[in-house]
Structure formats: structure tokens, C-alpha cells
Amino acid sequence: MVLSGCAIIVRGQPRGGPPPERQINLSNIRAGAMARRAAQGQPDTKDTPDEPWAFQAREFLRKKLIGKEVCFTVEIKTALGREYGIVYLGRDTTGENIADSLVNEGLATVRREGIRGNNPDQARLCDLEDQSKASKKGLWSEGGGTHTIRDVKYTIENPRNYIDSLHQKPINAIIEHVRDGSVVRALLLPDHYLVTVMLSGVKCPTFKREADGTESTEAFAAEAKFFTESRLLQRDVQIILESCPNQIILGSILHPNGNITELLLKEGFARCVDWSMAVYTQGAEKLRAGERSAKERKVRIWKDYVAPTANLDLKDRQFVAKVMQVVNADAMVVKLNSGELKTIHLSSIRPPRIEGEEKNKDKDKRFRPLYDIPYMFEAREFLRKKLIGKKVNVTVDYIRAATGPGESTPAFSERTCATVTIGGINIAEALISKGLATIIRYRQDDDQRSSHYDELLAAEARAIKNGKGLHSKKEVPIHRVADISGETQKAKQFLPFLQRAGRSEAVVEYVFSGSRLKLYMPKETCLITFLLAGIECPRSSRNMPGGVQVAEPFSDEAMLFTKELVLQREVEVEVESMDKAGNFIGWLHIEGGNLSVALVENALSKVHFTAERSAYYKTLTSAEDACRERKEKIWANYEEKPVEEVVYVTEEKERAANYRAVYVTEICDTLHFYSQDVETGAQLENLMETMRAEIAAQPPVEGSYAPRRGDICLATFADGEWYRARVEKVESPSRVHVFYIDYGNREVVSSTRLAAMPPAFGTRTLPAQATEHAFAYIQVPQDEDVRADVVDCIVRDIQNTQCLMNVEYSGATCPHVTIQFGDTKDDVGLNLVKEGLVMVDVRKEKHLQKIVSEETVWINICIVRSNGRKCLLNTHSKNWPLVYLV
Template sequence: QVLSGCAIIVRGQPRGGPPPERQINLSNIRAGNLARRGAPGQPDAKDTPDEPWGFPAREFLRKKLIGKEVCFTVEYKTPQGREYGMVYLGKDTSGENIAESLVAEGLASRREGIRANNPEQSRLAELEEQAKSAKKGMWSEGTGSHTVRDLKYSIENPRHFVDSLHQKPVNAIIEHVRDGSVVRALLLPDYYLVTVMLSGIKCPTFKREADAPEVPEPFAAEAKFFTESRLLQRDVQIVLESCHNQNILGTILHPARLGVPSDPRASSPLEQNGNITELLLKEGFARCVDWSIAVYTRGADKLRAAERFAKERKLRIWRDYVAPTANLDQKDKQFVAKVMQVLNADAIVVKLNSGDHKTIHLSSIRPPRLEGDSAQDKNRKLRPLYDIPYMFEAREFLRKKLIGKKVNVSVDYIRPASSATETVPAFSERTCATVSIGGINIAEALVSKGLATVLRYRQDDDQRSAHYDELLAAEAR
């Protein structure tokens, strides 16, 4: 990371986890300070703007150094622990001297009061005189006010702002990574500083409590480092997709990894670039979240597939994962059967090839019911179909579509039997599946006709339809 025109953060190679950070301040030179926000919670605190040529100096270093290998020497350390030294591009001190390059471009000046009594300081003095003669950077005519950004720290109407961009990729610089799936980005060319949450996913976070140190959830530090090492202070494009409770949701497109060429057949920028959202899922650093997955530009199926890849390999956050149908043989997971009876709007009886009959419940949907009539109420009375609005229509829809027909059954999960309590009736074991005929998902057809609703789950509940996102989309229509 480049903190300013004369301070950088370096890290070693990761070994078994994120490597420690170290700040190096460039000796003997001074560059303009960058803008700072006033301290929150202090009414008298004011925002400080960029000093002239401060941002160009930062950008010069950012483009030259981010992601590159550098060599540094420490000349001295203050009592407060700040380290000052020289930074060179490459593996040793024969590389480009970064402080000299800044001074030569007129983006930094020699610190006053330092006597040129050694070769390094004499060289800085010589380069500064050359920059002055050539009127480079801060030595050019004028005040340098054109280099001061008009930073916008907040957006009055985030939803209108997002809608106005029509999901076109916006150039940006990632300025801060809060956790693996939340970043602070500087949108160009208008300098909006916005927080962006990655659409459709969530990484482990850092628990923050008053007067207590941050406590990372398992794999939170690793997920943050994964995103930082790829995105922090990189030039990216962001597709701003939606707005939720004043939070902006988006997808970040970054240059494809070195040595991995872009696919010439890709039809959109989303396919030509690296996509941190899918990478985080595939590496087991994130899970899909239902509340924002529908706005993901490439489609929820891409995210579910990436998550499934990590689950099957038990990567990181999925190290203890057990599939809902892990104990079923393949022949019991997917089969063709004949529909013999429609029990109600979400349950049918099918005849297997063996001649046995089996009750199948449609995954992740709820049939019509009276308002205030809870399925968990032990004392509720069974009502005739025609007493419940649309229940008869829903059952008739299934009867006319399915009776006597062969259907494809794909088991999504087995809901275990539960014993009765004071308030909840007993339930026998239920086989919940996706039932399709002629390529049509019957549950989705019911939902799209308004004859069933989609169940909502806890985020960590895996017992759901394999086509859950399609069900949600059908309900939204």
C-alpha cells in the first residue's frame, strides 16, 4: 500500500497465513499530504483537503510499486517506532531509487536543513535543481490547485446514483479493504469515495466491540488478505448493481492474473477480467447470501456453482461441511417415477420402478394457507381444501399436470422426523425434492402462478432446493 508520496506499507511472502505489515517512510524528502476526513463524533473536526501535488505523488508511487518486489534499507528509527530509509525497485539496492525518482519528477522536495554531506543527499540536491530548471511538478508555474481533488465522502441519494450508471463499469481505485467482501473505493473521474459490498456473498468478518480489540471470525484474516493482495490500490472497474439500506452493492472486475490470458471469446468485461466475488467463493473464503444474490450481474448460478466447488472440496470455511444428501446412493438421489396421487399443493405420491410408492414433498415452497394459521400450531384443525384461498386451485394445477405422468425427481434433502412438543406437532421423515416434467420445475411453476410461496432460510441452512434462486426470481416476478 502507498500511504502518501513518501510512505509505503510492505509485506513479506505469506507463510502459513497473512504476513506482517511494515511501514517505511522515505528519508530526506517531503511530499504533499493527502486529504483526511475530520474525526467522526467531533463536531468541530473539519475535513483536510489534499496539499498541492500530494495526490500525483501518491499516484506516481502507486502505479510504480503496488504488487512489485522492492528492497529497502532502514537508516534510522524514531523513539515512536517510525522507520525511515531508502526504497529500491527490485531485489537489491542496484534498482531504481524511489526517492530520487520522486524528486526528479518534481513530486517531492528535499527536506530543508539537511546538509548535502554524503553522495545520496548531494544526488537529491542535484535532481531537485534539474526539476526546478525544467519546471516539473511542484516547480511548474501556478499554485498546483488543479492537482487537489474535490473528494466526495458521501452520496445524498445512493439509489439514484447507482441507477444513473445503468450498470456500466466505473473506473476506480480500491483504497481500503474492510474484510474480504467489503471495500472502500475511489470512483473516477469524479472522486466519489464509497463503500462497496460485493453482491451475493459474505466473507467472515471482524467482531468489533467497544473498548475491546477486534476478534476475527475463522478465516476472516485470510479472506481479507486474499482480497487485499489482489485489489488494494489496484486500478479496477466496478459494476454498481444495487443499493440496500444505503449500502452500495457491486461486482469488482480486476485485471486477469499475470500469465492467465483473457478469453478472446468472452462477450463482456465481466468475462474478460478477474472476478474477486467468484474467486472468494471458489477458494472457500465466502458463502452465498440470499438477500443480495439476485442482483449479481452474471447470474446467481455462477455464484452457487463456485460455492458448491468449495463445499465439495471442504475448503476453509467448509472444512466440516456435510452435504444434505451425503448418505443417499446416486440411484436414490435422482430417479424417474410415475405420479399416482396429489396429496396437496406441495406433496405427491409417486410409483418407483420397483413398484414401491413414495411420498415426495416439493423443496423450499409453502402451499397456500390462511393468514395467522401457522404450520407449527399443534392444535390447528385440518380444513377442507376449498376453505383455504387458492389451495384447491394449487392442488388442481398439480393434478392436471402430473397425474399418470412420468416425472424426474432430484432429491435435495431429507428432513428428519421430529417428535411432538407442547406447541409443535410431530413430523415424519420427509423426502424433499425438485420435481420436473418436460424440463419444467413444478415448484417454480406453482410459485410463478402465485399458487405457492418460497420458504426463507437461515443463511447457514443448506437444506433447500437446488434451484432456490430460480424460485425466488419466480416469486419476485
């Protein structure tokens, strides 16, 4: 270090630690005194400015000597221990004499008092001074050197504004003092601000002053200070002033040979500091990487470091797994390649939560965290839609040990905390950036945290700035979800609606067993218990009044199969009925597959007799037969029993023939049709006339209606008239799918052709008049060309005509009926069979055998012509004839 133009501090080579320092004052010369700040706490003292040319003399020596090897001789040592001597640049006395150079440049004066005539060094200095005076250099120039006195400023009036004005651009500086490894005193140029700068993002061991005035040194504090001093002290550097929290200036020091902040971390002289790392402009990941390197090598302050995952193998620290369930906003269950299920917690994040007082303020209400905690449902849904059923990369960051319950804290089991990524996206970071979780703040010495902790901090800062989720000032979302599981009366009210809805969207919230599930119905905002129809699944163990019921064989396998296939997936359900406990019974579909069929195909369930009337009966029985033959799983011990002749005595039931007049309005491609009751036709006409008159008097504003799925609205048909309709799907404002509820036809229209439904003309005034039906005793042709011919024939015969209709039996989605022409009373379905357009669907019910046998007289044989088109051959014989094609 150069103290002034005539005093320097030298030290030897370090051996096992910082070497001792030694101050050398140059003999026979004097340079101007540097500026000094007034002593703190002594109001009588004042700041002392530079003497003329003092700073220039110091700078001359600094640039010439700092970091260089010198050779010196001590001429005089005073009683106070001050040493005066001659300093040479280089390793011996043949180098440049520093005092001569200063005097020659006019930056120092010669002490002429006490000159001995026989001292050649003094004589040479006097000659050099005379030459400098003649040349008017430095101190001897005209003007007295007042322009060389600096205006040193020891404080910045408004440091935050000053730092913001720099826009994080590097400014030139000289490091004047090193307090410890991470705190320096810097002279900012050209404004000559002398400020204390703390390195952003790190903290070195320090020298602490105790209350009694003694100083205690933390381990490696002296080594860290020496490391910074030997590289930066009185060096020309550039500093990026990055922030000023609580009047502490944070910055990064840039040097051509490297970044001191990163070097300190890499060599184990410093640790990362979370509160200031966010402002580090060079990239926080570089600091973490440096600290991680020191930890792995266990150097210096990390000599006793033990990694949080030190006891884990590499395959246990990093692996790929499939997400099976999202337990909470920060936890999930994954399936490893070995088939093992493992619960993973996202590192360093905290899910949404509320205080205990709010949680328990309504003791009569059952607390459901997923729906009652603000943003918990949104967080779970974000993870569910992003992860369920997909493979993710898991990197274990730490394992939190189990903790016992405390006075105000619950007990926690051991937790595996990890960073989970999919497609290069850190799930925890994405969750926090949407404001759906917060970050856990740790003690500075707590290393059990996410390996991407800084990215999480930055994501939370963005979420707070943008007011996302938990940081929003808007009202929190409220989810009013009705749980009708086990509520028989409520279930009865919902049943007709769910039956009419056909296939409804749902999310599987929980799997009780292979065939018993809990579903969330988003459209209806309710929770229901759902039983799979048509199958008999092995029962799991459960508590009964008489004790615990033992689980049946393969019950656990069936439950795991159902969980893996549908848990927390979006599915479609068809509700057919409900049991006496208020549980709904029906069919569940996922990605085009039927869960009941899938369980039977995998030999994890048997077909129940109630499946006989369903459309899936043949598929179920064929799958069961195949598993029974292979003797898989539940059929492993199956032995086929001899068939015994059983005589059933049943009460004869007559077929009910109650024909009523209907008006057929629409024929679908699936051979289903829509009809209106003739009895209510006059009411519909009156309602239409009144509605159109009111609309004509007060036309709706075009484009003012925003359609939503499920809404009952008004729509203009191709004839320009208004009709009642239901919105089925909204692709865009120009493509809205609507269903005309009084006529059964569908159309894709623009939202400009829609309007809000006046309450006086809604379905409460007059229910929807179009009712869906299917033809009884008829098999729908699978071939598209044949089916199209049948539809054309039906459209020609009965569409927009009055007919007679009788309900024969119920179906999966709608009643199956027979239709007669209004004038001739001929059966429409029977005519289709006679014309060879359709096959007969044989029913097993005894009271239907008469009409079925009447139709099966017409045997239908499908043959293929040479041109590839299919046709039907009719015969009036009940026996199948052998036909030769010529």
C-alpha cells in the same frame, strides 16, 4: 499499499497465513499530504483536503509499485518505531530508486535541512530537484498546482438515485481499503466519491468489536481479508453498483484476472447470502457453483461441512419416477422403477395456507383445505394437469428429519425434499411464478434448501411484481363444492340430471377400493361417491361394528391397479342408478377404455349379474372367461362345477303395449332418433310464435352474447328463424356447436347467430321437447355402409311424420322403443328385419320372447360378393341353410 508520495507498506511472502506488514518512509524527501476525513464523533474537526500534487505523487507510486517486488534499506529508525530508508524497484539495489524518480518528476521536494556534504544520495536528490525546477515539472510548474487538488466526497446525497442513474454500467475505481474479505472502501472515478461497497451475494468472516471495546475475530477472517487485499488493494478495477438497501451500497468488483466474489466462494472464504444475491448481475448460479465447489472440497470455513444428502447413494439422489398422485401443492407420490411408491416434497416452497383463526371460525362447517384455502385448489390443479401419469426427473436436495409436536407447531414425519423437473421445467419455479406457492426463508447457516433456491427467489419476485395468485390484490377465488357423498336426499336430486347427461366429465379425487371412488364433477361442482357397475371387486379391510373385516384376496392389488389407472385423472362417467346409501352406480371411461372391463381383464374382479342388461356384458363375460381359463389371480383356485339342471318358477309378466302418438324430428347416424309428443305440440307452437314476435320487436345485438358450454340460448337455423338450443362445445367465436333442444338436430354456427335466452321462454316454462330413443330388439350394424343404408331407409319412412311409439325397455343412455306407422300400424323395426337391413337383438326377458320370436323368423346371413360389397340374404326358415355362392 501506497499511503502517500513518500510512504509505502510492504510485506513478505505468506507462509501459512497473512505475513506481517511493515511501513517504509522514503528518506530525504517529502510529498504532499493526502486528504483526510474529519474524525467521526468529533464536531470540532474538519475534513482536510489534498495538498497540491499529493494525489498525483501517490498515484505515481501506486502504479509503479503495487503488487511488485521491491528491495529496501533502512537508514534511520526513530524512537517511535518509524523507519526511513531507500526503496528500489526489483530484487536488489540495482533497480530504480523510487525517491529519485519522484523528485525527478517534480512530485516531491528534497529535505535540504541537515544535508551532509559527504552523502552522495542527498547530493543526487538535490541535483534532480534543481533539474526539475528548471524544467518546471510538477510542484515547480506555474500556478501553484491548485488544479491538482481533488474534491473528495465521502458521502452520496441520494445513493439510490445515483446507482439507478448508472444503469448498472461498470465505473472505474481504486480500492483504497479492505475492511474484511467482502467489504471494501473504493474511490469512484472521476467523481472522487469515497464509498464503502459490500460485495453482492456473499459474506466473509468478520472482525467483531465487543461492547467492552475488544475485537474478536471469526475463523478465517484474517485469511479472507488478506485474500482480497493481495488481489484488489489499490488496484485499478471496475465496479458495478447494483443496489442500495438501507444505505448499504452493494456491488460487484470486476478485475481483469477474475471476479473476487466468485474466487472468495470457491476458495472457502465466504458463503452465499440470500438477501443480496438477487441483485448480483453476473449470475447467482455462478456464486452457488463456487460455494458448492468449496463445500465438496471441505476447504476453510466448510472444513466441517456435511452435505444434506451425504448418506444417500447417487441412485437415491437422482432418479426418474412416474407421478401417481398430487397430495398437496408441495407434495406428490411417485412410482420408482422398482415399483416402490415414494412421497416427494418440493424443496424450499410453502403451499397456500390460512391462519388457524380463519380456519376454525366456523366450527359447524367441515374444513376442507383443498377448497377452503385460497389458491390451494388452483395449485393442486396446476400440478395435477402438469404431472399426473408422467415421468419426471427427481433430484433430492435434503431430507428433513422428523419433528415432534410443539406448543404451536404440529408433528412432521421425515420428509424427502427434492427438485422435480419435467421437460427441463422446474415445477417448483413454475408454481411460484404463478403465485401459487411461496418460498421458505432460511437461517443463513441452514444449507437444507433447494439447489435452485436463487431461481425460486427470482420467480417469486416476478410473481410479486406482476401481482400473480397469492400476491394479487384481487378477491381470492372461492370454490363452493357440494359434497353429496353419503347424502341420500341430495343424491336423489342429482340422479335424474346425471342420468340424462349421458357421459359426464369428472376427476377421480380418491380411490377407496378397486371399484369404489370419489369423483369431483367440475360442471356440477360437486363431490360424489361412485361405484363401478357390472363387476364384483374384492373388498378391502374396513372397520365394522363387530370388528375389523379382513381384506379379501387381491383387494390391495385391485385398489393399486385402479389408482394407477385413474387416480386424479380426467375421466368420463355414465351414471345408471344409485344405492340406498346415496352412492352413484355406473360406468367409468378413461382414454377410451372401460375401468370395469379393465379390472375383469386383469383378473382383479368378477362380472356381476347386473351387467347382463348393459352394452358391455359380452365384453365383460368374454374377458372373465379368458381369465378363468388361465386361472389368473382371483381365479387361481377356481374349479368348474358340474352344471345342474335348475327349474325356475317365475311369475309370468306381460309385455306392456301403451302406444302414444309422436312426431319424429331427427334420425342420427347411430340409429337413435328424436321425437316430440303430439300432445304438447300446440304448446311448442304457441311458445315459438310468442318468442319470435318478441325477438322481432326487440332484436338482440349481434355478437353481444358470449356462449359457454351448457348454456341454454337462442340460435337462428338455416331457415332464418330463432329456435331454442343448448351450447355443447365452443371451439372459437366462429365455431360453436349447438343442439336444438326441441328438434334434436345439431349444428356448428358462429356466435353472431346466438342470443341470450329470455327467462319467459326457458326450459322452466316448457321443457325440451326433443326426446332421444333407440330401436328395440335391433342390433345396430357395425359396417358403416350398411348402417348408412338403414339410416336412409328410416329417414325416408318416418322422419317428419307422425308415428305411434311404445317404450319396451330402458337402455344405457336412452329408452328402447318400437315404432309403428301412423296409418298402417306396421312395425318399422320389423320391416327393417324383413328387408334384411338389420339383425335381431335377442332379449332374455320372458315377457319379450313373443315379439322377439316374431322377428327372428327372418334369419339374416351376411355374405360377400366378388366385388367386395356386403349384402344380406333373407330366408323364411328358422333353420340356418347351407348356401353355395356360384
